[in-house]
Amino acid sequence: MPEPTAAAADPADHPHPPALWLISELLGGQVDEIEQALNLFHPSTLADAMEGLPRSERQLVWDNTPKVLKGELLLEVHRDVRAQLIETTPDVDLVTALDDLQPDELADLEPDLPPAIMTQLLHGMDAEDRQAFALVRSHEPDTAGGLMDVDAIVVRSDMNVAAVLRYLRRLRLRRGSLPEHCDSLMVVDRDRKLLGSLSMADLTSVDTSTGIADLMTQPIRAVAVDTPAPEVARLFEDRDLISAPVVDTDGRLIGRITIDDVVDVIRAEADRALLRQAGLHEEVDLFAPVVTSIQRRAGWLGVHLLAAFLAAGVIWVFEASIEEVVALAVLMPVIASMAGVSGNQTLTLVTRGIALAQLSTPNTNRLLLLECRVALWNGLIWAVVVALAAGLWFADPALGVVFGTALAISMLGGAIAGTLVPVIMTRMNIDPAIAGGVVLTGITDVIGFGSFLGLAAWLLI
Amino acid sequence: MPEPTAAAADPADHPHPPALWLISELLGGQVDEIEQALNLFHPSTLADAMEGLPRSERQLVWDNTPKVLKGELLLEVHRDVRAQLIETTPDVDLVTALDDLQPDELADLEPDLPPAIMTQLLHGMDAEDRQAFALVRSHEPDTAGGLMDVDAIVVRSDMNVAAVLRYLRRLRLRRGSLPEHCDSLMVVDRDRKLLGSLSMADLTSVDTSTGIADLMTQPIRAVAVDTPAPEVARLFEDRDLISAPVVDTDGRLIGRITIDDVVDVIRAEADRALLRQAGLHEEVDLFAPVVTSIQRRAGWLGVHLLAAFLAAGVIWVFEASIEEVVALAVLMPVIASMAGVSGNQTLTLVTRGIALAQLSTPNTNRLLLLECRVALWNGLIWAVVVALAAGLWFADPALGVVFGTALAISMLGGAIAGTLVPVIMTRMNIDPAIAGGVVLTGITDVIGFGSFLGLAAWLLI
Numbered sequence: 001m002p003e004p005t006a007a008a009a010d011p012a013d014h015p016h017p018p019a020l021w022l023i024s025e026l027l028g029g030q031v032d033e034i035e036q037a038l039n040l041f042h043p044s045t046l047a048d049a050m051e052g053l054p055r056s057e058r059q060l061v062w063d064n065t066p067k068v069l070k071g072e073l074l075l076e077v078h079r080d081v082r083a084q085l086i087e088t089t090p091d092v093d094l095v096t097a098l099d100d101l102q103p104d105e106l107a108d109l110e111p112d113l114p115p116a117i118m119t120q121l122l123h124g125m126d127a128e129d130r131q132a133f134a135l136v137r138s139h140e141p142d143t144a145g146g147l148m149d150v151d152a153i154v155v156r157s158d159m160n161v162a163a164v165l166r167y168l169r170r171l172r173l174r175r176g177s178l179p180e181h182c183d184s185l186m187v188v189d190r191d192r193k194l195l196g197s198l199s200m201a202d203l204t205s206v207d208t209s210t211g212i213a214d215l216m217t218q219p220i221r222a223v224a225v226d227t228p229a230p231e232v233a234r235l236f237e238d239r240d241l242i243s244a245p246v247v248d249t250d251g252r253l254i255g256r257i258t259i260d261d262v263v264d265v266i267r268a269e270a271d272r273a274l275l276r277q278a279g280l281h282e283e284v285d286l287f288a289p290v291v292t293s294i295q296r297r298a299g300w301l302g303v304h305l306l307a308a309f310l311a312a313g314v315i316w317v318f319e320a321s322i323e324e325v326v327a328l329a330v331l332m333p334v335i336a337s338m339a340g341v342s343g344n345q346t347l348t349l350v351t352r353g354i355a356l357a358q359l360s361t362p363n364t365n366r367l368l369l370l371e372c373r374v375a376l377w378n379g380l381i382w383a384v385v386v387a388l389a390a391g392l393w394f395a396d397p398a399l400g401v402v403f404g405t406a407l408a409i410s411m412l413g414g415a416i417a418g419t420l421v422p423v424i425m426t427r428m429n430i431d432p433a434i435a436g437g438v439v440l441t442g443i444t445d446v447i448g449f450g451s452f453l454g455l456a457a458w459l460l461i
Numbered sequence: 462m463p464e465p466t467a468a469a470a471d472p473a474d475h476p477h478p479p480a481l482w483l484i485s486e487l488l489g490g491q492v493d494e495i496e497q498a499l500n501l502f503h504p505s506t507l508a509d510a511m512e513g514l515p516r517s518e519r520q521l522v523w524d525n526t527p528k529v530l531k532g533e534l535l536l537e538v539h540r541d542v543r544a545q546l547i548e549t550t551p552d553v554d555l556v557t558a559l560d561d562l563q564p565d566e567l568a569d570l571e572p573d574l575p576p577a578i579m580t581q582l583l584h585g586m587d588a589e590d591r592q593a594f595a596l597v598r599s600h601e602p603d604t605a606g607g608l609m610d611v612d613a614i615v616v617r618s619d620m621n622v623a624a625v626l627r628y629l630r631r632l633r634l635r636r637g638s639l640p641e642h643c644d645s646l647m648v649v650d651r652d653r654k655l656l657g658s659l660s661m662a663d664l665t666s667v668d669t670s671t672g673i674a675d676l677m678t679q680p681i682r683a684v685a686v687d688t689p690a691p692e693v694a695r696l697f698e699d700r701d702l703i704s705a706p707v708v709d710t711d712g713r714l715i716g717r718i719t720i721d722d723v724v725d726v727i728r729a730e731a732d733r734a735l736l737r738q739a740g741l742h743e744e745v746d747l748f749a750p751v752v753t754s755i756q757r758r759a760g761w762l763g764v765h766l767l768a769a770f771l772a773a774g775v776i777w778v779f780e781a782s783i784e785e786v787v788a789l790a791v792l793m794p795v796i797a798s799m800a801g802v803s804g805n806q807t808l809t810l811v812t813r814g815i816a817l818a819q820l821s822t823p824n825t826n827r828l829l830l831l832e833c834r835v836a837l838w839n840g841l842i843w844a845v846v847v848a849l850a851a852g853l854w855f856a857d858p859a860l861g862v863v864f865g866t867a868l869a870i871s872m873l874g875g876a877i878a879g880t881l882v883p884v885i886m887t888r889m890n891i892d893p894a895i896a897g898g899v900v901l902t903g904i905t906d907v908i909g910f911g912s913f914l915g916l917a918a919w920l921l922i
Contacts, residue, residue, distance in 0.1 A: 004827075011657055014826055041785065042699060042700065044698075044699040045699060045702075048817055048818070048819060049819070051817070051819055052818070052819025052820060052821075052824060053824065054827045054828075054831075057824075090879060105859055126497065133821060140901065152662060152680075161738065164665075165665055165666075166660075168665045168666040169666050169667065169668070172666035172667070177662075178662035178663075178666055178744060179662075181644060181658075181701075181703050182644065182662040183642060183643065183644040183661065183703065188844075198621055198665075199643075200643065200644065200661035200665060201629075201638075201639035201640070201641075201643040201661065202639070203661075203665060204626055204629045204661060204664060204665060205626075205628070205629040205630050205633035205639055206630065206633070207633065207905075230545060236724070237505070237724050237725070237728060238503055238505040238506060239503065239505075240721035240724075241721075242642050242644070242703060242720065242721075252631075254859050257769060259703065259720050259721075259724070260701035260702075260703075260720075262724075263698050263701075263720070263723075263724065263727065264493065265726060266700070266724065266727055266731070267727060268699060269731075270727070270728075270730075270731030270734070271813075273735055274734055274735065274738075274809065274813065275810075275813070276737075276810060277738070277809070278805050278806045278808075278809035278810075279802075279806060280806055280809055280810065284813075286810060286814050286820075286828060287824075287827070287828070290831065290834045290835055290838065293835040294833075294835055294838050295841075297803070297835065297839055298839060298842065300802070300806070301799060301802060301839060302843075304798060304799065304802045305795070305799060305843060305846070305847070306797065306800040307798070308794060308795040309795060309850070311794055311798075312791050312792055312794060312795050315790060315791045315794070316791045319787045319788075319790075321789065322783070322787050322790045323784070323787045325779045326783050326784045326790075327780075328790075329776060329783050329789075329790035329793075330773050330776045330777045331521065331773055332790075332794075333773060333776070333793075333794060333797065333906070333910075334766070334769040334770060334772075334773050337765060337768070337769040337772075337902075337906075338762060338765060338766060338769065341740075341761070341762060341765045342758070342762060344739050344763070345739045345740060345741055345758055347739075348735065348736060348737075348738070348739035348741055349741065349747060350747075351738075352732075352735065353532075353747050354738070355511055356512070356513070357509070357513070358509060358510070358512055358513025358747060359513060359747075360513075363513060363514065363518075363748075366515045366748070367515075367747060367748070370515075370748060370751065370754075373751045374751055374754040374755055374758065376871070377755050378755050378758055378759060378762060379749065381755070381759065382759075382762060382763075382766060385765070389770070408632070441798075445794070445798075446700060456728070
């Protein structure tokens with residue numbers, strides 16, 4: 001194996017995970033050099049690469065991963081992949097791998113770890129860590145409480161800058177270092193009620209005799225411990241926050257959320273949004289076992305099959321017309337497809353508007369009207385095109401006119417369905433981002449086949 | 462109008478933009494109170510609400526927005542909405558509104574502003590601001606250079622902590638405040654070459670006689686000025702960064718990227734990913750003028766129309782078979798739909814794998830095999846179901862067998878297409894996230910209609 005150069009090992013030159021490199025170089029036989037090579041990469045880079053490996057190669061890399069890296073890697077990979085890695089690791093190795101993790105990191109892993117391992121790890125903790133673990137664990141993982149760290153540095157408002165600086169020096173001596181991403185300290189009263197925050201920039205740039213009460217910023221934006229994670233993310237985005245204090249129902253400070261955890265929430269949400277549109281909201285391991293994939297996808301296919309049979313039922317009604325004019329069978333999928341594509345554009349815009357809370361009752365009506373006008377004009381434009389095309393193709397002008405008219409009607413129907421389906425689903429507490437597509441396709445298929453075949457039966461036969 | 466209570470005005474209680482409230486309360490007649498009410502909200506909250514308003518209401522709110530808010534609002538809204546607002550504002554008001562923006566914020570707005578306004582604003586700047594503006598503007602907006610601030614605090618490695626603290630105090634006196642999100646300072650040499658970084662937490666917690674060279678962290682992860690924005694975002698995510706120095710090609714420090722700008726990149730990217738799947742990658746104004754929407758969507762519909770006519774052509778080949786067995790026309794959309802849905806699941810997973818750089822040549826073949834096995838099994842399961850359903854429906858067991866067989870073949874075809882389409886498109890430098898869906902549907906329609914009608918023509922007629 002060629003010695004990896006400093007440049008190649010620098011992830012700035014490998015902005016994407018070097019999956020190809022891992023496979024071709026590391027698994028080319030020299031298994032004993034894997035350990036040395038793995039140490040050159042950041043755990044998150046390795047996690048991405050691991051996820052891109054087929055399961056057997058992934059296992060080979062994992063078995064040769066240094067124990068000190070394994071804990072970090074388990075934290076970074078998706079749950080599917082994590083389950084594989086945990087399952088195939090002997091208990092004693094797992095305990096060693098997880099021993100160095102922080103209590104809040106362990107709490108994140110807990111749902112995927114065997115209970116016996118958890119018990120062993122808890123026994124190994126000191127009292128402070130065990131308390132921190134219990135605190136984080138007592139909150140839902142997808143809330144502010146689940147996201148927070150419990151290591152906020154807290155000062156009292158009756159101190160002055162010199163006293164705070166002395167305190168920070170003592171703290172550093174005792175703990176070895178201060179918490180990461182420490183751009184501000186929290187100011188509390190005697191009851192640990194949050195009073196304000198103190199930016200490090202201010203702390204370092206004023207006279208040391210300045211009182212904290214005068215220097216701190218307040219009122220401060222505190223996050224309630226049970227705030228859902230996506231809402232926390234939106235707050236951080238909107239306010240350009242770096243960290244935010246977390247308070248309990250009595251306003252007492254219990255932790256701190258930093259933006260690096262929020263960024264993970266944002267990225268995971270976006271990833272989920274893309275996957276669930278294809279009915280894949282649980283599936284993230286590209287190389288999941290065949291049986292798992294079959295089970296996960298079967299339901300989604302079943303729902304679509306029902307919708308497709310509904311459309312088939314509509315066609316069946318007009319069997320006699322098709323027998324008479326076979327061109328109807330040739331052209332009908334075109335109308336259903338166009339109504340679906342056009343309706344899906346409206347659906348996407350409206351679903352997004354709902355997610356951003358931009359749609360309320362008065363402007364939904366306005367939007368419906370607007371989308372109908374867009375669809376009607378687009379429908380008319382394409383109606384002329386397809387009417388000419390079909391009329392020439394089958395040398396039947398009347399067929400062309402019926403085809404074009406049905407297209408315009410169907411695209412209008414698609415716009416109406418595309419607006420109303422997500423609005424109604426949201427009122428029924430169904431997520432339109434998951435189920436909206438299949439319902440819309442069902443409706444546009446029925447409208448498309450029904451309008452074309454119905455018009456044809458009425459006017460042509 | 463009821464006086465907005467403190468609770469209602471607190472955005473923590475309105476995590477989503479109060480669009481409904483704005484419309485029903487503010488536009489209910491008392492236009493003179495709009496200004497007062499608008500001041501209660503954060504610009505980003507207002508921007509979301511503005512985007513959710515129909516154009517005439519949006520204009521009414523805008524005309525009554527205090528000038529001091531207008532600059533911030535223009536920064537926050539999407540380009541579509543921004544264009545409307547800029548177009549309808551008199552030049553003199555625009556200049557007043559934009560006067561208080563930072564040079565880097567102005568650079569963001571520049572592409573949307575009339576040149577005359579830009580000239581006026583530049584004339585009003587002092588030399589330092591004009592230089593900062595020119596620097597930011599000299600870089601592409603979607604690169605590290607376009608994202609960076611130029612206000613990094615820079616110290617020299619031969620200083621000690623006491624000297625740095627003195628410097629920060631002087632800086633604060635001169636500037637009024639230190640830059641936002643200041644969790645670390647940059648350490649450079651005499652040529653402004655980046656040597657390392659100095660965390661504020663370290664600075665406040667060590668003895669003041671400590672030398673900066675001993676305290677600073679190095680080597681530091683610097684971002685090259687021409688790094689694409691999505692790559693910068695990934696670096697921040699992977700490394701849990703809060704801020705990163707930006708260097709030119711000679712390694713000289715020229716600016717600093719902070720995570721709040723990166724969060725905007727991540728969210729905008731995710732938003733774009735969802736919209737472009739529906740061919741809406743440019744469209745963000747829910748209430749865009751009808752003509753604009755028609756133009757933007759016409760192209761996408763045209764491409765789908767071509768694909769649909771291709772499928773119609775396949776059906777046309779088997780016109781004679783359909784004339785003989787009309788049930789074929791009834792059932793054929795079911796097969797095309799199932800092949801499309803199943804292929805789309807594969808397409809989504811593979812496109813995502815490519816975006817995360819998890820797919821390289823050796824594992825693409827493995828993945829293709831795996832997806833084929835999943836599709837084949839799912840195809841066989843549903844083949845039995847649909848064969849029974851169709852056999853009973855049309856009292857024709859042979860038709861049922863042909864239907865089921867065609868379904869299994871088509872779903873296998875969908876899996877192959879779903880794997881190969883994005884891989885091939887990526888090699889051809891076409892973004893599979895935009896064009897993958899329509900190409901896949903074209904292919905699965907052809908396979909679905911072709912296999913079913915072809916098998917029927919061969920075996921049934």
